[in-house]
Amino acid sequence: MAVSKPGAKRPPSPALMKPVTPDDLLSKIVGSAPLSRSSVTKKLWDYIKERKLQDPKNKRMINADAVLKPIFGGRSQVSMFEMTKLVNQHVK
Numbered sequence: 736m737a738v739s740k741p742g743a744k745r746p747p748s749p750a751l752m753k754p755v756t757p758d759d760l761l762s763k764i765v766g767s768a769p770l771s772r773s774s775v776t777k778k779l780w781d782y783i784k785e786r787k788l789q790d791p792k793n794k795r796m797i798n799a800d801a802v803l804k805p806i807f808g809g810r811s812q813v814s815m816f817e818m819t820k821l822v823n824q825h826v827k
Contacts, residue, residue, distance in 0.1 A: 755826035760805050772826070779822060 754769035765778040783789060783797055790796035795814050799807045807813050807821050 758825045758827065761822065761825040763802050764806075772823075775822065775826065776819070779818075 752771045752773070755772055755775065756769045757765050757767060757775065761775070764782045765775050770778070783803075786800060788798045788800060788803070790798055790812070795816075796812050797803070797807075797815060797818055799811050799813070804811065806825055807818070813821060
């Protein structure tokens with residue numbers, strides 16, 4: 736078992752860096768160009784923060800606007816953990 740140096744950065748997972756293509760619903764937020772999964776997540780969080788869609792009382796919950804609701808399977812609120820699973824259904 737290899738021991739890493741303190742403060743050494745772990746290389747990004749190849750699965751997260753592989754480009755994925757957003758479907759029509761998700762491309763309204765992140766664009767239609769192929770992106771890494773981490774870039775999709777970052778752009779999605781930028782969208783959520785810009786529009787103040789995080790629940791102010793429970794920051795783990797995301798409130799859906801008209802664009803996010805179809806991505807969230809019609810639900811008006813999902814947890815940030817559910818969001819990742821739901822968004823993965825909208826990439827190829």
